[in-house]
Amino acid sequence: MKNNFSDSLFNNTIEGILIIENGFIKDINNTMLNILNYDSKNELIGKLATGILIPNVKKKYLEYNNETYEEITLISKNINMIPAIIKITDFIMDDRKYKMVFIQNLTELKKKEMLLLEQSRMAAMGEMISMIAHQWRQPLTSIAAAVSNLKFRANLDKYEKETFIQKLSDIDKYLNYMSTTIDDFRNFFKTKKEKEYISLDSVIEDSLKMVEKAFKNSNIKIVNNKKEMKKLYLFRNELIQVILNIFNNSKDAFAEQKHNEKPTVTINYKDTKDYQIIEVCDNAGGVPEKIIDKIFDPYFSTKENKNGTGIGLYMCKTILEKHCEGNITAKNIPNGVCFKIRVKK
Template structure:
């Protein structure tokens, strides 16, 4: 029971709260329904009055432009006589038609003269002064708009704008222009009235001018009760109502300023509240759906919350684990999280306070060097590089080593939000690596000592012949001096020869000394010169074993390199020594062997090949040829020679070593990259 309460009671509580809120919302919707109904009616009335005013303003502006054009035309016609200036009058009328977009423009005079701007000939019984447009213009004595009347040309209702024409303050005629009401008709049809509404134009005497059904009062059956309601209302502008076919309608109307017209719109009241009822129904359905989705949302939220809680628990466990020291810093460089191992790493006497700036650690007693390194690394990552920084922090005195990692936290918009700082103790791995390097160095020194034995043997052989010659020369000089059988010139010549022999021995000794000088710095040297030194020292001992050691290269060229010449010498001595041993295993001293060293220049570096015609290498040794503790010489080999060659070539010289042919002949090749040797040498 307790387990049920702990696991499901919070979920049921959330569902109960959400369902209660949903029911309260539905009740509130019904309570406010009547108020919303009244408010809806008020909003509709306000909106419709605004629509009426807006379209009334557009029609007023349209009529105002037409009136100005008619008035301007009447002004131009005032000084013209219909008999003398017939063509000028007709041109003015045609211009007015074009400018005002009238169906026709014409003028009638007091003497019943008549001029029109269109191609229409008036009948003989046509008297302008008796036409409705003439009588209206004369009666109003201003630019005005007529009521619909039967046109003599079209034989249907038209509306005209008329203007009196005066000359010397005396009325001489009336100018009339027939309106094209299609534009207003389109405007009325384009009015998007809700609730089955419609709009129409009516004169103040109740005659329909324009309606959605056209230019006729017989085509708008719904307009008649609306017109009756407008005319019976005492207000000139506003709202009224009427009943028609058992339904109630709202009428909104306002008179035009430039005419005796009234613009009106009609809405069905039941349609207004019908939509409100639909909205009420929709709100109830939406509330129910909202409640259902809310319950599902609560369940999903609880599911996610449980997942987030589990992830947070894992993160907290990781952050406070004793495996590694860890801290999280926000974008203001304030500490958000710091675990206990970090405090121990920094040798602090108290726990690290969350929320403090990172630099506050400088004020605490601890490993200030490590603290300063952390602060500098965080500043570099967050202010400059925005990239992760990983660095080793070795302590030579204690042989301890830590790895500091500063990982930036970057949002999708590439803005940094903070960083994660971790410190790992890699002392064990560091000591193993140090031991491996020391062992590697010992192996290199052993290899060097082994090669030195080769060199000592070569020098011993090289010195044997000059020492014997020097002893013979000294013995001959002793006898000749004792018997006084040598001239002074002969004595000087003998001494010069002795000096030459000693210089040769000294040169051999200097080559040996330079071969194994202790300098381990990179330097500029000529690759061919270094190989020549190796060949000159190893050639005598090769000759002892009836082996021809030769060096092939283009002596006219320079081969500059910026690297370690001693390591290159050591590699070549190992390869030549292996080649010599392979030849001796194949042949006795009675057969001549060959070792050829070649040097070629490529685009990116130099290729040195060591070729011999010895016994060769078995195929099964090819894959493990350059691995440690692997030898092709059985008990005679140590398994370090080629492994050290590969180690020196790749780690020291930055090149590579390969075997291109296992036998007939055996060929090893070294590739040494140039880098920027040419630029530095020049």
């Protein structure tokens, strides 16, 4: 099918290439052999292409180098699953119809994506520590006051059983609250990747537990127009990461404002035929129109002088598109901005 020059070109492309006729592999280039860890073309030529190309149950598409590719999974010789994207072109030669399949190995890209996700989670950890401090400050103060009171009474030999029992009961209550709080945050940082059968409104509730004290201390009102949503199989922690990122962006935006008598974050819920929708809106002044289309780009930050990483909203977009078959958009509203999160049912 090829002369010497085209044969050399065919075998030295960056992408893997398959030539398929009626579903059977007619030729394969060296790049593809390397991706699949095969030693010889003869091991694959004449075999069904479906033996190495496994399409996703639900078709997924990826923008790569300004081209649209379909995401698939490759099966290597040693039965490893390799993430990849493909583009197919039909051509005719000697009155016979063939398909030329261009394949790009996504293994390194997926590793970088996971690295970005972990980087984003590490950035969130700093926020979490601050939130834990807000959650614990009041009970720690109360425990210290109760202990001091008991010590004072003991030193004066003023032992009153009922008073001591009440103070110890109060301390126990504060400790239980602190234990519950740390469990909420610890669950967030678990590396568990299995989907859970949960509802979006419960994800919001879990997220609010983590920020309520910090928001209260910053005089930010939260209006949660809660609506009970049907449960879906979702990645709980990753969705919490999305919600927390939006909450923290609002908190930072309020901190930059000189005057805002009623800083408010409002959460609304919607249900459509194909999607469940959460809208998180604030009245923190909005995003300049000239950059609102860029805020989901990687490493784009409006906080360059404030230790902004520029990956928070990008990771929100990645999590929703890759793991929830959804998306996130932002639009300015009077005196603020509204983030719309859509999750596929």
